Amino acid sequence: MTKVFIIGLPRTGTTSISVAMLDYGYAVAHTAYTKHAFHLADVISDSPCFCDYQQLDKLFPGSKFVYLERALSLWIPSMQMLINKMKAQLDFKTGTFNPILKRTFNETFDLSTTAEPDDAEHLAMCYRRHQQQVFNYFKDRKDLISIDVSDTDSLMKLLSFLDVEYQGVPCFPHLNIGRKVACWKEHKHPNKVNSNSAGPEHRKFFEYASR
Numbered sequence: 001m002t003k004v005f006i007i008g009l010p011r012t013g014t015t016s017i018s019v020a021m022l023d024y025g026y027a028v029a030h031t032a033y034t035k036h037a038f039h040l041a042d043v044i045s046d047s048p049c050f051c052d053y054q055q056l057d058k059l060f061p062g063s064k065f066v067y068l069e070r071a072l073s074l075w076i077p078s079m080q081m082l083i084n085k086m087k088a089q090l091d092f093k094t095g096t097f098n099p100i101l102k103r104t105f106n107e108t109f110d111l112s113t114t115a116e117p118d119d120a121e122h123l124a125m126c127y128r129r130h131q132q133q134v135f136n137y138f139k140d141r142k143d144l145i146s147i148d149v150s151d152t153d154s155l156m157k158l159l160s161f162l163d164v165e166y167q168g169v170p171c172f173p174h175l176n177i178g179r180k181v182a183c184w185k186e187h188k189h190p191n192k193v194n195s196n197s198a199g200p201e202h203r204k205f206f207e208y209a210s211r
Helices: 014-022 035-040 049-059 070-090 099-109 122-137 152-163
Strands: 004-006 028-030 043-045 064-068 144-147
Touching: 004 014, 004 049, 014 028, 014 064, 014 144, 028 035, 043 152, 049 099, 049 122, 064 152, 070 099, 070 122, 099 122, 122 152
Parallel strands: 004 043, 004 064, 028 043, 064 144
Antiparallel strands: none
């Protein structure tokens, strides 16, 4: 099965799309921090995909990529909430989060070099910069689709892009609304892939250089 990488930023619907794909027979990892997790999963979203999509494109040729859009008026306050909730644990020296998660957030949102990383103008700049980088990288290619999960036809567009027939009412679930961030952890499904799955190389990650 072709790998599908969800490369939208956090708080653009990565959990909603991940949960939806479980019911279409895909093995899904919402975040993946080991080589084995990437090999087990058909769909991988969030960190490190939103940051490392260029490297993943080379590691997994023939993959498909899904960029998630969200109105800045909705995304910025949601991202401000997330950064303020996570920033202590994203610190390179003292934070307890996975090193890959810390790297991807710091690279994408300039957390360690910006005085106020939750500033609205700063976040808007990060969003636009990331969007432009994605669109520039995939220019004139057919393996990227851009959707907004709040659009009523977005799931149908995605399934068409993946050559999958839709089942039932084709719409994404609305998850992690407001201050909620743990819907993926709470959702039970046999197709979920553990982000830290250990394989023959234990919990080793890919040896590519970050941007």
